[in-house]
Amino acid sequence: QVQLQESGPGLVRPSGTLSLTCAVFGDSITSNNWWNWVRQPPGKGLEWIGEAHHGGKTNYNPSLKSRVTISVDKSKNQLSLRLSSVTAADMAVYFCARDHQYGDSTWAFDIWGQGTMVTVSS
Amino acid sequence: EIVLTQSPGTLSLSPGERVTLSCRASQSVASTYLAWYQQKPDQAPRLLIYGASSRATGIPDRFSGSGSGTDFTLTISRLEPEDFAMYYCHHCDGSLWTFGQGTKVEFK
Numbered sequence: 001q002v003q004l005q006e007s008g009p010g011l012v013r014p015s016g017t018l019s020l021t022c023a024v025f026g027d028s029i030t031s032n033n034w035w036n037w038v039r040q041p042p043g044k045g046l047e048w049i050g051e052a053h054h055g056g057k058t059n060y061n062p063s064l065k066s067r068v069t070i071s072v073d074k075s076k077n078q079l080s081l082r083l084s085s086v087t088a089a090d091m092a093v094y095f096c097a098r099d100h101q102y103g104d105s106t107w108a109f110d111i112w113g114q115g116t117m118v119t120v121s122s
Numbered sequence: 123e124i125v126l127t128q129s130p131g132t133l134s135l136s137p138g139e140r141v142t143l144s145c146r147a148s149q150s151v152a153s154t155y156l157a158w159y160q161q162k163p164d165q166a167p168r169l170l171i172y173g174a175s176s177r178a179t180g181i182p183d184r185f186s187g188s189g190s191g192t193d194f195t196l197t198i199s200r201l202e203p204e205d206f207a208m209y210y211c212h213h214c215d216g217s218l219w220t221f222g223q224g225t226k227v228e229f230k
Binding site: 036038046051061107108109110 | 123152167168173178214218220223224
């Protein structure tokens with residue numbers, strides 16, 4: 001059974017850098033999947049942050065691209081997120097999710113972590 | 123950038139009713155990249171439908187998806203108490219994933 005587990009500081013200071021990791025259990029980070037970060041501000045909808053593939057490719061939400069880095073650590077079988085210059089608008093529950101290929105050109109986020117809340121405050 | 127617009131924003135229904143949720147894309151999209159998720163309070167989203175019409179593993183057959191081009195629909199044939207939740211559609215245009223703003227299905 002594949003499971004994802006997010007971890008990281010729950011409190012980040014304004015203008016600081018948010019850093020989270022997502023440990024992958026039951027699957028290899030080098031499998032033919034993409035690994036994603038999604039966030040959800042309190043009481044609001046889902047926002048895709050970006051994704052990474054173990055081959056080195058990444059894709060980012062244009063609205064966050066200048067501040068985001070997503071990477072894969074093959075040795076630790078985990079995914080990482082760094083978001084710089086955070087403000088109150090970055091306060092949210094952050095989820096990691098596996099983007100799984102079901103067939104030719106058919107993809108969807110089939111496995112999600114439970115999410116971790118990040119507060120931005122001094 | 124493709125925008126997904128879900129309607130209605132909120133549905134107030136009773137158990138046993140049939141539910142139809144709409145997701146409209148700002149331009150024609152590939153149905154193979156269209157998915158639907160269910161999210162309950164304080165839980166992660168759960169994949170219901172992928173490829174616009176295929177049920178994910180373990181999803182009851184009362185859930186079905188359809189549509190193509192710009193108009194997609196999630197149907198719950200008979201609403202069960204555990205189906206009261208938020209529902210999101212989701213699409214990728216190749217390198218950019220987008221979520222709809224969600225539809226809340228609540229108790230009437």
